[in-house]
Amino acid sequence: MNKIVKKRFFSENVVQFVVEAPEIARTRKAGNFVIIRLDEKGERVPLTISEADTEKGTITIVVQRIGVSTYKLAALNEGDYIHDVVGPLGHPTHIFKAGTVLACGGGVGVAPLLPIVQAFKEAGNRVVSILAARNKDLIILEDEIRKYSDEVIIMTDDGSYGKKGVVTVGMEDVIAREKVDFCVAIGPAIMMKFCSLTTQKHEIPTVVSLNTIMVDGTGMCGACRVKVDGKTRFVCVDGPEFDAHKVDFNEMLMRMGAYKEQEKEAFEAYKNALA
C-alpha cells in the first residue's frame, strides 16, 4: 500500500501524484517506470516516474485520464492509498555528453521527459526542449523543464500558447538553425512516429520511450512486445527506450489498439455507474 502525499491538477484531465515509495525513490533512475494497481480488482498500469525525492521517500507520477483505471486513479486524493506500486522497471536512459540534445515531449509525455532533460543537462549538454500539446491547458511541467533546458519551445495545435503547429514544426525550426546531435522524443505513439521520421530525414540519432500495453512489466508476459530492427523485443525488459529509427511504429500503434472495444465498453459502464 502506497500513500498519496500530494495531488495536483495540471488540467482537467492531467493529474500529478506524489506517492510514498521509499525503496523505489532510492533506486530509480531517469527513464524507469513503475507498475501500479489501484485496488484488489484493478489492472496493472505502467507509468513512468517523472521525479523522485530520496529524502522524503516519494516518487512523482503524472497521469492523463483516458480510461477506467486512469479515471479511478485521478479520483484518488491526498491521504488515499494505491494498492500496489512496483518498480523501478525498464532500463534507465543512457545519458552521455552528446552536444546539443533536442528533447521533445508530447502531452503527458513531458512528465517522463523531465528527468531525462535534467540528466542530459547535468551531463553537460545544451538542451533544447519542445513541449507540444493540443492546447495551452495540456502543456505541463513547463517551469520544471525550463529549469534544465537552455531553451524551451512551446507548440500547440490550436495556437492557444506558444507557436501554432505540431511538434515536428518546432523540430524542423531548430534543426534548420543549429546542429542537433541527439534527440529524445516521448509522447503518444503517433507523435513519436513523426518525431522519428523527422530526425531520420536529418540523420539525427533519436531515442523514444515506448508506452505499450503491459501486464506484469517484468518480462513475463510479452504483451508489450514490439518489433525493433525487425526483431521482437519486450518494452518492459529490453526497453522502454529504443532507437526510434528502428521501431516499427505501425505495428506498435496496431498493438496498442488491441483492447479498444473492451476499453470503450468498460469506460461506458464506468461512467454509467457514476451517473
Add this chain to the structure above:
Amino acid sequence: MTDYKAERAEAWREELRKSIPAKDRTNLERVEMPMQDAVERRSNNLEVNLGLTEEMAVKESHRCLDCANPTCVTGCPVNVNIPKFIKKIEAKDFLGAAAVIKETSTLPAVCGRVCPQEKQCESKCFYTQKLKKPAVAIGYLERFAADYERESGKMSIPECEKPNGIKVAAIGSGPASLAWAADMARKGYDVTVFEALHEIGGVLKYGIPEFRLPKKIVDVEIENLAKMGVKFLTNTIIGRTITLETLRERGFKAFFIAAGAGLPRFMNIPGENANGIFSSNEYLTRVNLMHAADPEYDTPVIKGKNVMVVGGGNTAMDSVRTAKRLGAERAMIVYRRSEDEMPARLEEVHHAKEEGVEFLTLNNPVEYLANDKGQVQQAKIQKMELGEPDASGRRSPIPVEGSEYLVDTDVVVVAVGVSPNPIITSAIEGLDVDPKRRTIIVNPENNQSNISDIFAGGDIVRGGATVILAMGDGRKAAEGADEYLKSLK
C-alpha cells in the same frame, strides 16, 4: 536417512500387512478419481478432480503391498515416505498420514494435484514394474491426506528450532522458494520471501488454473508458512527495487534465487505480433492472476471463438482448457510432434479431450494472417512427419513441403516454452550464468552458485520443469544454505 526396513518392521505395519493377503490386495482395481462432468465443467472454473472419499482412499490403500524395498520413494524428487503414509491411511489415521508427507514435502495438497506421478513415484510402483497393472494411486492418496488435514481444521504447523536471528532471503515466491522458506524457518532462520508480483505463489497463482489447483489451497499453505514466522514482501523486485548488495548491507546472510523462467518464447514467424496472439504466460496471467474473465475485475482478455494453442506441454493444456471455459466454440492444440511425444501429463491430455479440445498433432503454424485492424484471423499451418530421434530422444518433426493449409482462428496462445527471467541474473555481477540458456549454474550437490552466499533452484536453474522438482531444489538448497551458514561461525 529414513530406515525403511525398521519402520516396516514396526508392529502396526506388520499387523496391517497380515490383515489382508497380498493376493487379495493385488486383485483390487485401482480407484477412479471422481470428476466433475465433462460438459458441465466447461462452463465453470471449479476443480475438475473432486478427490477421493474416505472409503475410496482406504480401499486404495489396501492395494499398497508395503513392499520390503519401496521403489516408489526413489521416484519422488523429495523422497516422501510413501509406504508409511499409505499405511497410515489404511490404519485410518489420516492426520498421521498428512504428517508423514509433511516431513519431506512442503506443499502436499499442491503436489497431490499437479505432480506428474505417472512419471515419478507411480512409475516405480511394484504394480507398474512387476505386475504390469495400474500403479497404486499414490498421487490421489497424497491429495486425500492433505485435503483431509486442511478440511479437519487441525492442520499441524511444523515445529521450528529456536530462532537463531540469522536473516536469509528467498527471491521469488513459487514452489522452490516456498519449500526453501519452510525448511529454513524450521531450522530457526529469519526468512523473508521477496516477490515481484502483487501476490505470493508464483506459477501456482499466475500459471496453473483454478480448475486444476484452487487458489485457496495455495493460500492456506502460504498462511502456514507465515505462522512459522516466514515474512512475505510483495511488489519487490530484487535487483531493481532493492539490490542484493543492499540486502547484504541490511544483514541478510544467504539468498535463494528462484525467480522462475519468466520469459516466454515465441516462434518468430510472420504475423506473430498480431492482436489476439498471446504467450501462454500472458493469457494465463490475465485469467488466473488478474481474473480477466470476471467482469468485476478491470483487466481484459480477448475471448476467442476459434482458439488455437500452440504446444504440447502442461501449459498448453492449461491454456486450451481455459479457452474452453472462456467460451471458445473450437479450442485446438496444434503440436508439431505426435501425441506420443507430448510432454503434458496424460491426465491433462485426457481431460482436455473429454472437454472437447481438438488435437491437431503433427501440425505446426508457419504464419498468421490478420485483418486491417491487426486482429489475427487465420493461421497457416504446415503438416509435419516424424524423423529420427533428436537430442531429447523424441522423434524430431520434419515439415512436409507443400502441405500448408489455413485454419480460422481469432485467439492464438503460444505455449512453446519459457526462458529464465533476465532481471535478477543481469543485476548480480559475477554470477555464473549459462551463456546460452541464461540459467543460473549451481553445484548440483547443494544448489550453491559460484557466489558462496547465493543459492538457486527451480526453473531459473532448470529452464522449465515441474513444481516438485522446484521444491526438491528448494529443499536441497536449504540444506546447502544451512551448512554454508554454519561454516561461517
